[in-house]
Amino acid sequence: MIELDLQPFTLPGLDTNRPIVIAGPCSAESEDQVMETAKQLKAQGIQIFRAGIWKPRTRPNAFEGVGVEGLAWMRRVKQELGMYVGTEVANAQHVYDALKYDIDILWIGARTTVNPFAVQEIADALKGVDIPVMIKNPVNPDVDLWMGAFERINQAGIKRLAAIHRGFSTYDKTLYRNKPQWNVPIELRRNLRNMPIFCDPSHIGGKRELIGPISQQALDLNFDGLMIESHITPDKALSDASQQLTPETLELVLDKLVLRDSKASTEDLKDLRKEIDRLDDSLLEMLSERMRVAAQIGQYKKDHNMTILQTGRFDEILTHRAQQAEPLELSEKFVREVMTSVHEESIRRQNAILND
Ligand code: PEP
Ligand code: MN
Numbered sequence: 001m002i003e004l005d006l007q008p009f010t011l012p013g014l015d016t017n018r019p020i021v022i023a024g025p026c027s028a029e030s031e032d033q034v035m036e037t038a039k040q041l042k043a044q045g046i047q048i049f050r051a052g053i054w055k056p057r058t059r060p061n062a063f064e065g066v067g068v069e070g071l072a073w074m075r076r077v078k079q080e081l082g083m084y085v086g087t088e089v090a091n092a093q094h095v096y097d098a099l100k101y102d103i104d105i106l107w108i109g110a111r112t113t114v115n116p117f118a119v120q121e122i123a124d125a126l127k128g129v130d131i132p133v134m135i136k137n138p139v140n141p142d143v144d145l146w147m148g149a150f151e152r153i154n155q156a157g158i159k160r161l162a163a164i165h166r167g168f169s170t171y172d173k174t175l176y177r178n179k180p181q182w183n184v185p186i187e188l189r190r191n192l193r194n195m196p197i198f199c200d201p202s203h204i205g206g207k208r209e210l211i212g213p214i215s216q217q218a219l220d221l222n223f224d225g226l227m228i229e230s231h232i233t234p235d236k237a238l239s240d241a242s243q244q245l246t247p248e249t250l251e252l253v254l255d256k257l258v259l260r261d262s263k264a265s266t267e268d269l270k271d272l273r274k275e276i277d278r279l280d281d282s283l284l285e286m287l288s289e290r291m292r293v294a295a296q297i298g299q300y301k302k303d304h305n306m307t308i309l310q311t312g313r314f315d316e317i318l319t320h321r322a323q324q325a326e327p328l329e330l331s332e333k334f335v336r337e338v339m340t341s342v343h344e345e346s347i348r349r350q351n352a353i354l355n356d
Contacts, residue, residue, distance in 0.1 A: 002150075004150060009160050009224075010132075011084055011104060019218075020224060021046055021228065021254065022198070025052075026231070026237060027053075028065070033232060034070070035076060035077065037231060038083060042081050050227060053068070053071060053094075056112070063239055068101075071087075084104040084105060088112075090122075092122065099131070104131070106133050107164060108122060108153075109136055114138040119149045120152050129158070132162070137168070137184065161195065162197070163188055163192075164197075165180070165182075165218070168181050182217070196225065200226075202240070203243070212253045212257070230247050232247070294349050294350060298354060321339045322336055
């Protein structure tokens with residue numbers, strides 16, 4: 001556990017009932033696009049407007065954001081529509097510019113969180129300022145690096161902090177643009193108990209049709225809010241076109257989300273949970289017994305100078321166990337994963353015996 005000096009992530013008049021929704025285009029592109037998108041989002045009850053002013057792009061010569069000019073449009077959204085506005089900052093100059101234009105919320109992007117020098121530079125620029133800051137996960141699934149960013153910004157005196165889970169890049173092509181690896185934000189929550197966590201289904205999914213299901217998953221995991229990209233004409237967007245929703249579609253997606261109760265009494269689950277505890281006890285006892293037998297086999301292999309790994313035997317176990325999956329109402333994938341993990345532990349045990 002890391003102790004941070006936090007205050008609730010809130011702003012005057014903000015409806016903090018779950019989920020807090022932050023919406024707006026990937027990038028501010030023109031004054032009209034910003035004003036019109038914001039107007040439509042406000043009509044849907046959105047209170048916080050997002051737009052990227054400086055865009056970290058993978059390749060040069062792509063649209064890299066309109067820069068400072070766009071901050072004036074954001075300020076118009078704030079003044080004329082009474083919305084809160086937020087943007088991404090990646091260096092000290094961005095911080096100074098955003099503050100000059102009264103931006104309400106800053107966030108640090110995934111490509112910046114990976115770089116402690118950049119995060120420290122932002123932290124130094126924020127000294128003496130009281131503004132909510134959100135920190136996206138680093139592009140790689142490294143929870144320590146993510147927490148380090150929170151520590152740096154918090155040490156600069158920023159107390160209203162929140163995390164944004166936007167998934168992790170992978171070399172393999174997957175269903176997702178950035179793999180969610182939900183265990184990483186869950187690990188963050190275990191380490192930073194009071195840290196609000198938002199989900200960014202747009203950058204995780206990379207496609208419109210995934211925004212709903214990913215958002216629902218985040219709510220089921222008790223996330224505090226969502227950051228979703230929305231554009232008046234998504235297909236014409238200068239960045240991230242395939243993942244942006246019109247404000248109208250966004251409303252449909254949000255309306256469908258089911259809110260679960262995280263504070264409901266768990267009294268009725270008491271008996272079932274006892275049953276689970278009992279079953280876990282026997283699972284562990286059986287695993288321990290299995291390892292004892294594996295160790296005996298290890299001793300035999302040592303006495304007879306045999307190799308540990310006999311691939312044929314492992315294949316046989318896997319195939320046979322996988323066939324047992326269906327009648328037991330277990331998924332084959334799950335059984336294979338469990339058996340592979342059990343087998344790995346057996347090998348470790350036998351290795352220790354052989355090299356004793
Ligand atoms: C963005 O929010 O538009 C963005 C660039 O996100 P990320 O830092 O998650 O890639
Ligand atoms: Mn984007």
